[in-house]
Amino acid sequence: MNKYPVIHIIFKDAKTNSWKETYERFEAKSERESGFGRYDVVIIDRETPRAMIMEFKVSEEEDLAKDALKALEQIENKKYDADLKDRGINNIVKAGIALKGKMCSCRVV
DSSP: OOSOTHHHHHHOOTTOOOHHHHHHHEEEEESOEETTEEOSEEEEETTTTEEEEEEEEEOOSSOHHHHHHHHHHHHHHTTTTHHHHHTTOOEEEEEEEEEETTEEEEEEO
16 A cells, blocks of 8 residues: 555546556655755656645644645745756645644645
8 A cells, every 4th residue: 555645646647547557657755855854745747847745734723724834835945846956847836735633724836
């Protein structure tokens, strides 16, 4: 079983015939150094120069949107996209995700 099941949901391509093809097409990395810190998850499309950076926060507050925004700001402030840009990948989606129990909030740019 995949350590990050959310990856299946985000990257199942309608044109892809199998999960094997999906795994061959996308490269997933976690807890790697980039910029001034370590991102949680990055998924890179091997066929098209695009990627997604995801930063997760476990929230203690009721305002999950606030923590999702903090996660997004962390991606920007710590320049987690530095390695991707060095590889020539400029089409980068950034997602800050806050979780509390069964609740979730996500901010994407």
